[in-house]
Amino acid sequence: MSHEPGAGWVGRPVPLKEDARLVAGRGRFVDDLARPRMLHAAMLRSPHAHARIVAIDTREAAALPGVFAVLTGAEAAARSGPIRPLIPTTAAVPDYCLAVDRARYVGEPVAAVAAVDRATAEDALELIRVEYEALPAVVDPEAAIAPGATLLYPQLGTNVLWHDTLTYGPVDEALARADGVLRERFTIQRYASTPLETFGAIAEYDAGTDVFEFWTNDQRPGLTISVLAASLGVPQARVRLSCPDIGGGFGNKRRPAYLLTCALLARQSGRPVKWIEDRIENLTALMHACNGIMDVELAYRADGTVLALSVRDIADEGKNLITPAQHNLIKLGNIANGYRIPAVRYEAWSVLTNKCPSGANRGIGKPFMCFAIERAMALLARRLGLDPAELRQRNYVTAAQMPYTTPPGAQYDSGDYPATLRLALERFGYAARRNEQAAARNAGRLLGIGIATSVEPAGTNLASYEIVTGRRAASGSAEAAMVRMEPDGHVSVSLGDPPSGQGYETVLAQIVADELGLTPDAITVARGFDSTTTPWLYLSGNYSNKFSVTDVGAVVGAAARVRAKLLRIAAHRLEAAVADLELAGGAVAVRGAPDRRLGFAELARTAYADVLGLPPGEEPGLEARHAHQNSLAQPVDGDRRVRSQLVFSNAAHCCLVEVDPRTGLVKILKYLVVHDCGRELNPLIVEGMVHGATAHGIGAALLEEFRYDAQGQLLTSTFMDYLKPTSVDVPLIEVDRLEHPSPVTPLGAKGVGEGGAIPGPAAVANAVEDALAHLGVVVRSLPITPEQIWRWIR
Amino acid sequence: MTTPSERVTVRCTVNGRPGAHVVEARRSLADFLREDLGLTGTHVGCEHGVCGACTVLVDGRSARSCLLFAAQLDGRAVTTIEGLTPAEGLSPLQESFRVCHAMQCGFCTPGMIVTVTALLAEEPAPSTETIREAISGNLCMCTGYVNIVRAVEQAVAARPAEARA
Numbered sequence: 001m002s003h004e005p006g007a008g009w010v011g012r013p014v015p016l017k018e019d020a021r022l023v024a025g026r027g028r029f030v031d032d033l034a035r036p037r038m039l040h041a042a043m044l045r046s047p048h049a050h051a052r053i054v055a056i057d058t059r060e061a062a063a064l065p066g067v068f069a070v071l072t073g074a075e076a077a078a079r080s081g082p083i084r085p086l087i088p089t090t091a092a093v094p095d096y097c098l099a100v101d102r103a104r105y106v107g108e109p110v111a112a113v114a115a116v117d118r119a120t121a122e123d124a125l126e127l128i129r130v131e132y133e134a135l136p137a138v139v140d141p142e143a144a145i146a147p148g149a150t151l152l153y154p155q156l157g158t159n160v161l162w163h164d165t166l167t168y169g170p171v172d173e174a175l176a177r178a179d180g181v182l183r184e185r186f187t188i189q190r191y192a193s194t195p196l197e198t199f200g201a202i203a204e205y206d207a208g209t210d211v212f213e214f215w216t217n218d219q220r221p222g223l224t225i226s227v228l229a230a231s232l233g234v235p236q237a238r239v240r241l242s243c244p245d246i247g248g249g250f251g252n253k254r255r256p257a258y259l260l261t262c263a264l265l266a267r268q269s270g271r272p273v274k275w276i277e278d279r280i281e282n283l284t285a286l287m288h289a290c291n292g293i294m295d296v297e298l299a300y301r302a303d304g305t306v307l308a309l310s311v312r313d314i315a316d317e318g319k320n321l322i323t324p325a326q327h328n329l330i331k332l333g334n335i336a337n338g339y340r341i342p343a344v345r346y347e348a349w350s351v352l353t354n355k356c357p358s359g360a361n362r363g364i365g366k367p368f369m370c371f372a373i374e375r376a377m378a379l380l381a382r383r384l385g386l387d388p389a390e391l392r393q394r395n396y397v398t399a400a401q402m403p404y405t406t407p408p409g410a411q412y413d414s415g416d417y418p419a420t421l422r423l424a425l426e427r428f429g430y431a432a433r434r435n436e437q438a439a440a441r442n443a444g445r446l447l448g449i450g451i452a453t454s455v456e457p458a459g460t461n462l463a464s465y466e467i468v469t470g471r472r473a474a475s476g477s478a479e480a481a482m483v484r485m486e487p488d489g490h491v492s493v494s495l496g497d498p499p500s501g502q503g504y505e506t507v508l509a510q511i512v513a514d515e516l517g518l519t520p521d522a523i524t525v526a527r528g529f530d531s532t533t534t535p536w537l538y539l540s541g542n543y544s545n546k547f548s549v550t551d552v553g554a555v556v557g558a559a560a561r562v563r564a565k566l567l568r569i570a571a572h573r574l575e576a577a578v579a580d581l582e583l584a585g586g587a588v589a590v591r592g593a594p595d596r597r598l599g600f601a602e603l604a605r606t607a608y609a610d611v612l613g614l615p616p617g618e619e620p621g622l623e624a625r626h627a628h629q630n631s632l633a634q635p636v637d638g639d640r641r642v643r644s645q646l647v648f649s650n651a652a653h654c655c656l657v658e659v660d661p662r663t664g665l666v667k668i669l670k671y672l673v674v675h676d677c678g679r680e681l682n683p684l685i686v687e688g689m690v691h692g693a694t695a696h697g698i699g700a701a702l703l704e705e706f707r708y709d710a711q712g713q714l715l716t717s718t719f720m721d722y723l724k725p726t727s728v729d730v731p732l733i734e735v736d737r738l739e740h741p742s743p744v745t746p747l748g749a750k751g752v753g754e755g756g757a758i759p760g761p762a763a764v765a766n767a768v769e770d771a772l773a774h775l776g777v778v779v780r781s782l783p784i785t786p787e788q789i790w791r792w793i794r
Numbered sequence: 795m796t797t798p799s800e801r802v803t804v805r806c807t808v809n810g811r812p813g814a815h816v817v818e819a820r821r822s823l824a825d826f827l828r829e830d831l832g833l834t835g836t837h838v839g840c841e842h843g844v845c846g847a848c849t850v851l852v853d854g855r856s857a858r859s860c861l862l863f864a865a866q867l868d869g870r871a872v873t874t875i876e877g878l879t880p881a882e883g884l885s886p887l888q889e890s891f892r893v894c895h896a897m898q899c900g901f902c903t904p905g906m907i908v909t910v911t912a913l914l915a916e917e918p919a920p921s922t923e924t925i926r927e928a929i930s931g932n933l934c935m936c937t938g939y940v941n942i943v944r945a946v947e948q949a950v951a952a953r954p955a956e957a958r959a
Contacts, residue, residue, distance in 0.1 A: 015893055022900025023888040023907065025835020025875035032834040119799070119820060196839045196847055196901040196935045247837070247901030248935050279840040501899030501936050684895045688941055692898060695938030719844035719933070726930040727939040 009510040009520055010747060013684035016506040017520070018245075018527075027245040028527070030200045030217045035272035038202065039068050039114040041265055042121035043275070044128050045285065046103030046110055049137035049354040049712025050150070053101055053110060053130060061113060061127040066120040068269040070128070071112045071261065073098035079264055081231045083256055086223065086323050086474075087465050089161055093153045095321045097231070097260035103132070104152050104319040105354050106714055107285035109257070114265040114273045137354040137712035141293065141316035144351045152319060152352045161317065161324040162350040162468050166332070166640055168407035169343030171299075174308030178299035182380050185295050187781040188368040190288040190316075190706035192361050193696055193757075194724065195500070197247020199255060199286055200276035203262035207270070210234060212263050214241040218256075219249040219500055220541030221529050227256040232263060242530040249500035249542055250696075251360025252287045283717050288706050289361035290315040290327045294372045304384050304391045308343040311335065311372070315348070315365070318355035325350040325468045327358065327365035332464070333457040333645040334366045334758070336406040337373045338417040339395040344407040350468075354712045360543060362696055362757040366457070374452040374762035375779065378769065388451050388766070389425055393418055399740075409641030411632065412455065412648045414740045414750075415676050421453055424652035424674040427736050433656055433670075437770075446659040447669075448771025452762035453652040456677070457645030458751020459549030461633040462539070464644035476633040477546060477646060480535035481554035483512060483562045484623035487608040489586070489601030491516060491523045491562075496540030497551050498529035502753065503685040504547075508555055510682060511747070515559035516566075516600075517583035535625045545751035548678070549647050553628030553746045561624030569603050569622075572615035632744055647742050649750040651675035653694070653763035659771045661793050664786030666702055666768055668731045676738040678750035683737075689752050691733045697760015699725040705783050806867040808833070809877030817864045823857075824848045826864035827874055835875035835904045839933065846932030849905040850874050856912035875904035878911055887911065887949045896945035898936035906932050910946050918957055919950055 021027055058070040073096060082094035099110045111128050115121035138150045144159040151159055175181055201216035212232055218224045221241050229236040246253065258275060266273040277286065297310040315327040328348040335344055377395075381388040397404045399416035406412070430449075437447040463475035480496045493508050505527065509520035516523075526534065539550075563583065570588035571578045574596055582591050589597035606613040607622040614620065632646040656670040673690055680686045703723040707715045716722040733756075741748025765779045768789070777792045796802065798820035805814045808831060817826055822841075827833040827850070839847035841860045848859040851873040878885060884892065887907060897903045906929060913920060913928040920928065925946045926939070934942060 016895055018900070019892045019895060019897060020884070022897055022903050023884060023891045024879040025833075025837075025904040027900045029834075029837070029901065031828075031838070119818070194935060195899065196845060196933060197837070197899065198839070246899065248899040250935070279842065279845075501897075503895075503898070688895050688898055688937055691938035691940040692936045693938075696935075698938075718842055719840050720842070724933050724935070725938075726933065727926045727943065728930045730938050730940075732943070733938055733940050 009513045010681050011679065012510070012682065014506055014510055014520060014682055015684065016503045017509065018503060018505045029197055029245050029247050030202070030215055031276045033202060033215050033244060035202055035204055038272040038274055039116060039269055040118040040121050041112055041114045041262055041273050041275035042118060042125050043109040044111040044125045046099065046106060046108045048103055048132055048134050049106050049139070050135040051103050051132040052135060053099060053103060054133050055131040056111060057129040058111065061124040064124045064127060066116040067113055067124045068271060069114040069265045071098065071264055071268065073100040073110055076261065076264055080260055081233060083322065084227050084230050085321055087325055087468055089156065089321065089324065091156050093156060093321060097257040105356055106712060107281065107356065109261065112261050112265060114269050139353055139355065139708050139710060139712045141314050141351045141353055144353050145349065152354065159352040160349060161352060162328065162348060165345065165347040166408065167345045168641065171308045171310050171343040171345040174299045174343050175297065175310065178307050179302040180300055182298040182300065182376055182383065184376055184379060185293065185780060186372045186375055187293050188291055188371060189782055190291040191700050191704040192252055192288050193250030194282065195248025195250055195252055198277040198279060198282045199253050199258065201259045201262050202272055202274045203259060203266040204272040205263065205267040211238045211240060214259055215244065216241065216259060217243060217246040217253050218259065219246060219253045219498065220543050221498060221531065222496060222536050222538045222540030224254065224256050224259065225531060226538055228259055228263070231260050240531050243498040243528040245527060246498060246500035250362040251364065251543060253500065254359065255286060279719065280717050283722055284714050285356055287359035287361065288318065288356050290317060290358040290365070292316055292368055294368065296372050296376050298376045298380060300380060304380065304386050304394045306339055306341050306395050309336065309341050310345040312347040313349065315350050316353050316355065317350055317358045318353055320357040320359060322357065323359055329464050329467065329644050330365040331369040332408045333410050334369050334455050335408060337370060338397055338453055338455050338650055340397050342407065346408065355708060356706070362693065363754045366758045367697065367700065367761055370452065370454045370758045371762045371765065374759060375765060378766045379778065382773065389421060389430065392421060392453060409637065409643055410457065410645065411643055413742050413744050414678065415648065415650045416738060416740060417453065417650055420650055420674050420676055420738055421652045423736060423738065424654050424672060427674060428654040428672045430654065446661060446771040448657050448659065448767040448769065450655045450657065450763045450765065450767025450770060452759035452766055454650065454759035456649040456651060456751055456755040456758055458545035458649065459630055459646035460544035460546065461643050461646060463633065463635045464642045466636045467640060467642060472635065474538065475635065476629055477550050478537055478539050478627055478629040479546065479550040479554045480537050480540060480625060480627040481551070481558045482535045482623060482625045483555065483558040485562055485600060485604050487604050489599065489604040491518065492526065493523060493555065494526040494534045495551055495555060496529065496534055496536035497542050497547065500542055502547065503682065507682045507685060511552065511555050512559045515556065515563055518586055522586065537627060545754050548745050548749035548751055549630050550628050552749060554626050556746045557626030557628055558624045561626060562622060565622060566603055568615055568618060569606055570598050573598055573606065573613060647745055647750050649675065649677040649752060649755060651755050651759060653759045655763050655767045657764065657767040657771060659768060659789060664789035666784065666789070668698065671731050672734045673756060674736045674738065675755055676740055677752040677755070678742045679739060679748035681747065681749050686752050687735050690735050690756050693754060694733050694756030694760050695725050695730045696757040698730055698764055700782060701761040701764035702783050703729065802865050804864055804868050806869065807871040809873055819863065819865055821864045822860055823862040823864050823867060824859035827859060833874050833876050837901050837904060839901065846909060847902050847905040849908045849932065851908060851912060854915065856909050875907060878907060886952060890945045890949035890952065894941045894945035894948060896937065896941040902932060902934045906934070906942060922947065
């Protein structure tokens with residue numbers, strides 16, 4: 001790096017520090033770790049979607065040579081407390097780390113074994129005898145709502161975890177006086193981002209100090225530590241947790257139950273216990289995005305102006321007792337998408353079924369919300385004979401209207417949505433593509449053009465849960481960081497958010513380099529997370545697209561404190577005023593007198609070793625911790641409006657597809673993204689994330705589906721039938737950008753991790769429908785499989 | 795008939811180093827490399843031969859180490875990502891992956907590099923389409939493959955002309 005220090009590292013496409021180790025296979029992932037005398041765990045899982053557990057006999061398994069511990073649900077319930085939910089249900093339904101008397105989805109763990117190696121543990125599972133009494137399974141969320149439905153939890157008296165109608169503005173009046181109302185039902189399948197590294201953990205129990213220690217790729221350590229401590233009945237000070245490199249997360253990597261199971265096995269056996277999820281366990285039982293049903297009503301004037309939006313949304317949670325209604329709440333953040341819609345109604349249903357627990361997955365609910373709105377806009381354009389781009393332009397929130405607050409309370413802070421679409425159309429060659437499409441049609445080829453645009457909210461505000469629970473437990477959005485100049489003058493940084501591929505070691509070094517007048521090479525960012533050395537909060541973690549909203553502020557704040565202290569020490573030593581000093585090239589110098597300077601190593605020596613040289617009253621040491629709370633997060637107001645998310649990026653996606661009428665295959669011929677995530681801290685990282693998120697959108701549109709049969713058996717539990725996009729499915733994704741900095745984040749950055757996954761499914765669906773519109777095809781569900789297309793064409 | 799937990803002796807060469815190893819008959823090659831030899835650069839992503847994260851070279855050809863038993867290695871030579879990495883610095887292909895940021899979480903990366911190494915040994919100057927075909931058995935959940943394809947193209951372009959012939 002020959003770049004002059006201090007001239008601004010933020011904003012440059014600096015190659016990633018972490019990539020140098022990852023290309024050499026020198027990453028350190030949880031399965032690469034080992035502890036002395038470590039055992040390996042395996043879990044016995046329910047083959048039934050719904051069954052009473054009548055009896056479990058583990059004697060034979062326990063007697064197998066090499067087996068050190070066997071744990072059943074009843075034993076787990078006797079030795080640990082229930083898992084504390086993030087969003088509690090109205091009546092408490094204790095949920096332990098293993099199923100106790102009832103299994104509620106295929107793949108739910110009912111017993112676990114720890115043995116000398118994984119193969120022996122799996123041998124032991126085969127020796128456990130479970131007597132099940134199969135119960136009827138409720139698989140369809142509408143059936144789960146119906147009176148007389150089989151109940152997952154009879155004590156709740158219902159499968160409905162949340163049902164409420166939130167109305168913002170005169171929706172009924174708008175529906176009544178509109179020139180027309182578009183009514184459609186859309187559904188979305190279950191899918192997941194399936195990080196290539198599966199979930200896993202090592203747990204160790206130190207009986208001498210009563211400390212539980214975990215190594216895991218859990219992406220939300222702050223919350224997980226509190227859940228583990230509560231269930232294990234120890235103070236949080238006696239739960240130590242660290243995260244090494246994490247091989248992708250996307251929201252999926254979180255299941256405290258598995259960590260608890262390992263902890264109980266470790267305590268029982270007196271040995272460290274490792275459990276690494278296999279892929280079938282991952283696909284069957286970790287975390288799916290909710291499938292769902294959305295009834296949309298869009299009231300419009302004849303000129304295409306949207307007057308009101310009314311949505312009835314059923315989110316199928318599976319057996320999700322940890323974060324029910326989260327998918328619903330998050331949709332309040334992007335329900336109006338980029339449009340001025342004066343009145344919005346949202347009827348939310350959060351429903352239990354006998355399926356894998358749902359949970360966070362790249363975008364949580366927003367991809368479905370965007371799919372429904374952008375499909376509705378495409379259908380409205382067709383109905384009115386308007387170009388779909390023109391219809392959007394007539395409804396956008398404009399740059400002059402920023403900041404703009406949507407009826408449910410989301411505040412769009414910055415951006416130019418009309419300009420984003422205009423640039424996308426220009427880069428896509430929209431007019432030329434329309435001509436190409438017409439020519440192809442004449443030649444008998446089925447080409448379609450899809451446009452979808454979106455807002456991309458970032459950061460969360462846990463106060464929004466009050467809408468569901470009626471009380472405030474956690475709220476806001478924050479993260480903590482530490483910057484420390486070591487005694488040798490080298491700088492280290494740590495952050496409470498363990499990355500899972502977002503390049504924090506590089507981008508944080510860029511940020512701190514600018515604050516301290518150094519090069520990124522001179523800064524070491526700690527890998528991952530360690531609760532004993534990393535500053536952290538309950539809110540700490542790698543989730544909700546929050547890096548730009550909270551993490552950057554934490555690091556900037558901590559670096560600024562170190563900088564201020566360096567200047568104070570230098571001022572004292574140089575007998576100069578702080579105002580006359582400058583930081584550059586690893587030294588503090590008197591402005592205009594370059595020979596009056598002290599290097600960082602010398603200043604650090606003063607701070608740590610030669611402390612009599614410090615200014616009077618100055619605390620020895622040269623480190624600062626800072627936690628940043630984003631000021632946009634506010635409590636729910638009297639009209640039940642809330643900013644469930646905080647800072648808004650936006651994007652326009654255009655794609656050109658060809659449908660093969662003989663095979664039903666969709667080929668994406670061109671895919672273009674124009675996005676605006678504010679100031680790009682490292683464009684190399686940003687562009688990669690846009691590619692990856694868009695590929696997730698393409699997968700959801702065309703390939704991926706967790707498909708259950710009527711008995712609740714998962715039919716797609718391997719990568720041979722749950723299809724991920726490969727290098728021949730994903731086209732070259734072209735990316736261009738606008739840069740409207742956020743006025744509400746310290747460096748003007750906005751969210752980027754989820755972006756492409758939100759409008760991606762809608763863009764592809766709109767393109768496929770456009771190719772087949774002459775056949776009267778309306779895309780109402782995903783994924784759009786070759787079989788579906790073949791049926792439409794026949 | 796060998797039982798799954800019976801031990802067998804395997805004589806093989808790993809990253810140029812010959813040796814004799816006693817393993818359970820059911821030990822997969824991936825577990826053998828990772829657990830017994832400590833070569834953790836080879837990753838396990840699906841254990842059913844689809845994701846490609848565990849790809850290694852067996853006698854110079856790419857193979858899924860999760861689908862092979864260690865016992866099948868008898869008399870063969872295995873090369874892992876560790877064997878493709880120079881003692882100092884990175885190989886030109888690795889360097890191209892780094893410069894192009896052809897990864898995010900990095901979990902698929904060793905398997906990708908092994909697969910591309912096998913491709914370039916067979917086809918020194920592959921087309922974009924050939925590159926996409928060649929890595930289509932290696933899943934990446936992070937990058938959408940865009941920068942991976944770009945990195946391979948750059949690595950090919952950076953080779954001296956005679957190496958591309």
